[in-house]
Structures are given as C-alpha cells and as structure tokens.
Amino acid sequence: MRLKNKWLMLLLTLIVVLLVSACSNDDKKDESSKEKSEADLPQDIVVRINDDPDFLDPHKATASISYQMILNIFEGLMAPETDGTLKEGLAESYQISDDGLIYTFKIRPGVKFHNGEDLTIEDIQYSFDRLMGKNGGEKMSNSFDNVASTEAPDANTFVIKLKEPNSNFLYSLTARQSAILPKSNDGKHNENPIGTGPFAYVKYSPGSNLELKKNEHYWKEGLPYLNKVTFTFQSDDQAAIMSLMANEVDLTSVPWQRVSEVENNYNLSHQNNNSSLIVTFNETKAPFDNVKVRQAINYAINKSDIIDSVFAGYAVPLGSNMSPAMGDYQKKGLENMYKRDVEKAKALLAEAGYPNGFKTKITVSSHNDMYSNIAQIVAANLKEIGIDVEIEVVEWGIWLDRVYFGRDYQMTTIDLTGRASAYDILNDYISSNDSENFFKFRNNEYDKIMANVLKERDQAKQIDYYHRAQEILAEQAAAVYIADYQIVWGSNKKVTGLKNYPFWFHDMSEVKFSN
Numbered sequence: 001m002r003l004k005n006k007w008l009m010l011l012l013t014l015i016v017v018l019l020v021s022a023c024s025n026d027d028k029k030d031e032s033s034k035e036k037s038e039a040d041l042p043q044d045i046v047v048r049i050n051d052d053p054d055f056l057d058p059h060k061a062t063a064s065i066s067y068q069m070i071l072n073i074f075e076g077l078m079a080p081e082t083d084g085t086l087k088e089g090l091a092e093s094y095q096i097s098d099d100g101l102i103y104t105f106k107i108r109p110g111v112k113f114h115n116g117e118d119l120t121i122e123d124i125q126y127s128f129d130r131l132m133g134k135n136g137g138e139k140m141s142n143s144f145d146n147v148a149s150t151e152a153p154d155a156n157t158f159v160i161k162l163k164e165p166n167s168n169f170l171y172s173l174t175a176r177q178s179a180i181l182p183k184s185n186d187g188k189h190n191e192n193p194i195g196t197g198p199f200a201y202v203k204y205s206p207g208s209n210l211e212l213k214k215n216e217h218y219w220k221e222g223l224p225y226l227n228k229v230t231f232t233f234q235s236d237d238q239a240a241i242m243s244l245m246a247n248e249v250d251l252t253s254v255p256w257q258r259v260s261e262v263e264n265n266y267n268l269s270h271q272n273n274n275s276s277l278i279v280t281f282n283e284t285k286a287p288f289d290n291v292k293v294r295q296a297i298n299y300a301i302n303k304s305d306i307i308d309s310v311f312a313g314y315a316v317p318l319g320s321n322m323s324p325a326m327g328d329y330q331k332k333g334l335e336n337m338y339k340r341d342v343e344k345a346k347a348l349l350a351e352a353g354y355p356n357g358f359k360t361k362i363t364v365s366s367h368n369d370m371y372s373n374i375a376q377i378v379a380a381n382l383k384e385i386g387i388d389v390e391i392e393v394v395e396w397g398i399w400l401d402r403v404y405f406g407r408d409y410q411m412t413t414i415d416l417t418g419r420a421s422a423y424d425i426l427n428d429y430i431s432s433n434d435s436e437n438f439f440k441f442r443n444n445e446y447d448k449i450m451a452n453v454l455k456e457r458d459q460a461k462q463i464d465y466y467h468r469a470q471e472i473l474a475e476q477a478a479a480v481y482i483a484d485y486q487i488v489w490g491s492n493k494k495v496t497g498l499k500n501y502p503f504w505f506h507d508m509s510e511v512k513f514s515n
Contacts, residue, residue: 041494041513044228047506048240048252051367051396052206052233057190058179059131059140062435063400064417064504065367067176069210069231071505073114074179074195077105077124077158078170084326084420084502086170090119090180090196091158100165100457101148105158111219113182114200121152126183128160142435143172146454166454167462168423176419176503198224198509209233212508225497225512235367235396244490251498251506254490255369256312262490271487274325274418274502276318276425279362279378280479282409284440287358294477296348298338300385301378301480310373315485320470321416322425323484325502329422331467334474335481345385357386362411363403367396374413374482404438415485418503422466423453429469429478439478446472 053066058074061067079089088094091105111119128150133139146169148161162169172178175197185194193201198220199212212229234240237255244252244266254262262268279301281288288294307315316324319334349357362378364371372393379389389411394402403409419425428436430450431443446469453465474481491498497510 041515043226043513044230045226045251045495045508045511045513046230046232046249047508048234048243048249049210049231049506050233050235053204053210054397054400055190056193056201056204056210058175058193058195059127059181060190062404063396065396067417068504068506069212070193071175071197072199072212072229072508073193073197073201074175074181075197076173076175076178076180078173080174080176080420080501080503080505082499082501086174086420089174090124091173100167101162103160103162103169105160107156107158108219109156111196112217113196114194114215115182115185116217117182117184119180119182119196121155121158123183124158124180125150125152126186127178127180130181130186131178141177142433143177164455165457167457168421168454171419171421171424174420199226199229202228207233220509224509226508229508231506237369241490247492250492250495252490254488256310256314256488259312259488265493266490267493267495269489269491269498269500270314271489271500272323272325272502273415273484273487274323275415275484275504276321276323276418277315277374277413277415277482277485278321278479279374279411279413279482280439281411282407282438282440283442283478284407285410287352287354288410290352291476292348292352293354295338296345296352296385297382297387298477298480299341299345299348300387301381301482302340303335303480303482304340305381306374306377307483307485309377310370311483311485314488315483317483318481320473320481321429321479322422322466322470323418325418325484326422326425328463329466331470334470337474338477338480342384349385349387354386357388359388359390360410361390361392362413363392363394363399363409364413365396365399366393367399371413378411378413407438407440413482418484420502422462423450426450426466426469426473429473441473441476441478443472443476 054063055061077091078086092108093106095104131141132144148163151159202211204210210231214227240252243249317335322330364375375391429441449469494513496514499507
C-alpha cells in the first residue's frame with residue numbers, strides 16, 4: 001500500500017511538471033506572438049492636414065500649417081518641449097555671459113543631414129547669415145536684428161553676440177525661427193528641403209500630399225519608429241471624418257459637433273491650442289483707422305454665439321492676443337471688457353461719424369470651414385448696428401498673398417498660431433514688425449513696452465510689461481479677440497506616442513503603431 005502511494009505521488013508530480021512546462025511554453029508563445037504581431041504592424045502613417053504648406057523652405061514659411069509638417073524635417077540649436085520650455089537641440093550645451101550679450105553653443109557631434117553630409121559649423125554660420133541677409137542675400141527674419149556678430153572660434157563652437165540683452169533670444173533658436181540648413185543645398189531649400197530631423201523629404205504633390213521617410217541616421221538613437229509619414233491635404237472637415245472612418249487617414253482633427261460619432265472607435269485627445277482666434281481689420285483703411293469704430297465692432301460681436309455654434313463649447317473667450325495656456329503671462333479679465341451691447345456699439349459708431357453704419361467686406365480662407373461660419377455670425381451681428389458685411393471666401397494661397405502679405409483687405413478672421421514665448425505671441429503688433437503685423441497696428445506705448453521687456457531679466461517685471469501690452473491691445477480694439485479653441489484629434493487606436501505642444505506641430509518622432 002505504501003509503494004502504491006509512492007508511485008501515485010510520483011505520477012502526480014510528473015503531471016504538475018508537465019503542466020507548468022506547457023504553461024510556460026504557452027506564455028513564451030504568446031509573448032513571441034505579441035512581438036511578432038507588433039513587428040508586423042505597418043509603420044506608415046497618413047495624417048490629414050487642412051491645406052498645402054506655403055513654403056517647404058523653413059526660412060520662408062509663415063503659415064502654421066507649414067510648420068505642422070516641416071518641423072519633422074528640420075532642427076535648430078534649441079528645441080521646444082511640450083510644456084513650452086526649451087532644451088538643447090543641435091547645440092549639445094550653451095552658456096550665456098553675465099551681461100546677457102554673449103551666447104556660446106557647443107555643437108552636438110555626429111549629426112548628419114539627410115543627404116549624408118556631416119553637420120558642420122559652416123552650415124550653422126551659413127544658416128544664420130542667410131536669415132540675417134548677409135553676403136548680399138535677402139533678410140529672412142527680423143529676429144536677429146539685435147545680433148552684433150557671429151563667429152566660430154573652433155569646429156565645435158558657435159558664438160552669437162548681441163547688441164543689447166534679449167530675454168527672449170533663446171526662443172529664436174528653435175527650428176521654427178532658425179532651422180539649420182546645409183550650405184551645399186543653397187538655392188534648393190524649397191524644391192528639395194534637407195535638414196537633420198527625424199524624417200527626410202521624399203516628395204511634395206501640390207493639392208495632394210507631402211511624403212516624408214524615416215531618417216535612418218537620426219542622432220537620437222532608436223528614433224523615429226515610423227518608416228513613412230504622409231501628410232494628406234483635405235480642407236473639408238466633414239470629408240476628413242469620412243476618411244478617418246474609412247481608414248484612409250490615421251490622424252485628423254475632429255469637428256467639434258461630430259466628436260460623439262468617433263469617440264468609441266478612435267482615440268481622442270484634446271489639445272489646448274494656445275492660439276488667438278480673431279476678427280481683425282486693416283487699420284490703414286477707413287473706417288477701421290478710427291478706434292471708436294473698432295470698439296463698436298467689439299461690442300456688437302457675440303463671442304458666446306461663436307463659441308457655442310462654431311466650437312460646440314470647446315473654447316474659452318479671450319480679451320487679448322494671449323491664451324490662458326500661457327499662465328501668469330495672460331492678463332485675466334480683459335475678456336469682459338466688451339460685453340455685448342448693441343446700443344453702445346451704435347453710439348460709438350455715431351461718435352465716429354457713421355450714424356447710419358457703412359458697407360465693408362470680410363475676406364476669409366476656405367481651408368477651414370470655421371472661418372466662413374464665423375464670418376456669417378459676424379455679418380449678422382454687425383447688421384444690427386448698421387454695418388453691411390459682404391463675405392468673400394478665397395483659397396488659402398490667395399488669402400496669404402492678398403491678406404497676410406499684401407494687406408489688401410478690410411476685415412478678416414483667422415487664428416494666430418500659439419507660440420512658446422509670450423514675446424513671440426505679442427510681437428505681431430510691433431509697428432516695425434512688417435513681416436507679421438498684417439493688421440498695420442501702430443501704438444508708441446506698445447512699441448516701447450515690447451522693447452523694454454527684452455531688456456528686463458526679472459520675470460515678475462516681464463509679466464507686468466506683458467500685462468500692460470495686452471491692456472493696450474484691448475483698449476485700442478486692435479482686433480475682436482474671440483476665443484482660444486480646443487482641438488480634438490481623432491486617431492487610429494493603434495497610434496501611440498502623439499505629443500502636444502503649445503503651437504501647431506505634428507511631432508512624429510515618437511509615434512508608432514502598437515498593440
């Protein structure tokens with residue numbers, strides 16, 4: 001009997017060992033299967049963009065749509081973080097002199113351009129010379145007017161000396177303001193853009209798409225994950241949702257009214273846009289050269305109607321050109337300065353010499369439906385105070401040429417792109433900033449404040465300057481500051497690694513398809 005029990009115990013032990021072994025093998029098979037299925041996922045993504053870029057040359061591009069895409073191609077000495085701060089980019093390290101005038105950068109070793117060439121100090125010198133219009137070229141940026149000199153004391157060091165201290169200067173050194181380009185590609189930066197970023201240019205098909213491929217020699221080890229990125233151009237928001245549902249695109253913005261249709265089958269993320277949606281004027285054209293007319297329009301336009309009907313509530317009202325996303329830098333309370341008051345608006349028009357109103361035109365881009373929708377509300381609101389508004393819808397390229405660059409317009413509506421620094425957000429209104437001040441705003445106190453804030457190193461005092469600048473914009477009714485709206489992104493559920501910045505940038509460097 002004892003022997004029989006002994007054999008029974010041995011048999012049970014053998015069965016347990018076999019079961020454990022089988023489970024272990026199953027676990028290994030499951031893990032192997034998971035790894036295999038992950039590896040088998042296609043790492044090609046299609047991202048919907050509203051329209052074509054204005055330029056592929058980063059030193060010429062001005063449209064936020066362009067930067068959404070091309071910042072994957074280019075890098076600067078400094079790089080943005082998702083919280084609006086900065087980190088080192090192509091500069092491995094930097095030092096600022098005690099007087100705030102000398103910036104010394106150590107250049108990161110082992111970086112290659114997409115054409116296989118090594119990044120050299122000559123390329124960095126060439127890039128800044130090009131931006132500043134040296135060597136007989138056209139100046140491409142006002143951000144470096146304060147630069148006294150640049151020099152390269154050795155093959156790994158680049159030194160920028162300023163004429164005056166500039167508390168915002170490091171923000172001028174990201175790819176958005178000063179991308180580093182290869183000198184060997186001079187004259188071809190728009191037709192064949194070459195950078196050091198995680199993705200390399202493949203092909204641009206106007207009206208269709210922009211194709212990028214993985215930079216196999218990217219200096220950040222292990223990145224990027226994607227093999228191919230295709231930015232496909234589609235201006236119609238409703239059509240874009242159909243493309244998402246048909247798996248023709250993997251990532252797109254979702255119209256606010258249609259969020260409920262996609263929230264169960266797609267990943268949704270909400271991005272605080274950090275932009276200023278405005279209705280603005282060409283202040284060199286009568287009657288918009290009269291501050292009382294601009295104030296009257298501010299009192300007449302119903303911001304709540306726009307927020308509710310156009311954005312389905314996914315927005316916060318503004319009172320100046322700065323979003324709550326900028327924290328302490330935003331002057332709070334200005335959003336209540338022009339509470340809707342039709343009678344007050346009529347009275348201001350009469351004081352300005354327009355008791356019976358006037359006729360005008362609002363020119364908007366067709367690349368996003370929201371501009372036309374806003375224009376319709378604006379026209380209805382202004383009709384109540386005697387202003388007859390004709391709505392003109394034009395293609396994005398025409399809007400850029402005629403309104404933004406040509407300043408040939410009376411009224412328009414657009415959202416001014418969020419940026420990482422308070423100064424860069426507000427400098428659009430400096431009278432000498434011809435490249436960006438398309439409203440032709442002029443105010444001496446404003447110009448003086450924006451000059452002084454660059455010399456101020458104390459952050460609390462900087463904030464005071466920025467608050468006063470915003471008050472001036474509101475008092476002078478430089479625009480009707482409507483809202484900072486939230487973007488809802490819809491993506492394939494397998495897409496991971498998306499990052500949100502306080503400006504428009506589809507950073508694809510850490511994106512991948514994953515189970």
